[in-house]
Amino acid sequence: NAGVTQTPKFRVLKTGQSMTLLCAQDMNHEYMYWYRQDPGMGLRLIHYSVGEGTTAKGEVPDGYNVSRLKKQNFLLGLESAAPSQTSVYFCASSYVRLNTEAFFGQGTRLTVV
């Protein structure tokens, strides 16, 4: 029973490098989200998707891109990493129904040096 799986769990990047974080869910959820968690800031929404082939900007989208080519996968890309993108990144997914909670992956700790 995998739920939401994020890869990788840890990563160190040099400024200017690019990378892609992968999120996969096996619950047939329509909605998927990428959040970043920083001390004292809670979880802030980067981008989200309401279905395959659709994406939308969240609260802090600058410097990130996303794609959802398959319903079960949601990719987060950093084209040119900056130290300000050092954070813990969480992927989550949920059903459309309002009363359903979001299920979270285990997080990815990214450090940009």
Next chain:
Amino acid sequence: AQTVTQSQPEMSVQEAETVTLSCTYDTSESNYYLFWYKQPPSRQMILVIRQEAYKQQNATENRFSVNFQKAAKSFSLKISDSQLGDTAMYFCAFRGPGGSNYKLTFGKGTLLTVNP
């Protein structure tokens, strides 16, 4: 846009005692859901409890209960008989109806420490 405010960055409680974490929110919607999530040191996000705005009865899950005051837009979490395993960051979250409002909006969190 909805906002969620948790005014207590940190709290501590003695084991077996009761503690209440505060959360307020701002919305113009009439129907929505509120959630409390727990994040222990393992970093995993765990749902603690949920409340539907149309239900007047406060939700309860074992030692966890909420005090939902819709008019005041307040949603506090009460933890009874606190246990060492309750030590965690607690996040209040809001989910509204329709389109982009389906996303979860989180507060900044309250770090709860249960002392032996």
